[in-house]
Amino acid sequence: MSLSKRQIARLNKIISTAQKVLETAKLEEAAARDGAPRRRRRSSAEAEKMRAEILAKRAKGVPATKLADKYGVTTAYIYMIK
Structure with missing residues (x-):
């Protein structure tokens, strides 16, 4: 062929x-x-604390990519929290 x-x-x-x-x-x-950073399962208390920290840092103007790297989550999750 x-x-x-x-x-x-x-x-x-x-x-x-x-x-x-x-x-x-x-x-x-x-x-x-x-x-x-490795993905890991958080307890509901840890997750709520993380969400509060992310919201506070986003209000101060910290970029979503830096937060995503720090917490081991995606940037889409960071934006979803708003």
């Missing part, structure tokens, strides 16, 4: 995309192992 130039180009594009996805996954795994 002979492939046309167009088919070969498409296959090469698929291969390069797959390689990029694999590299990204490896980098994310390495970051998770190298000190990135």
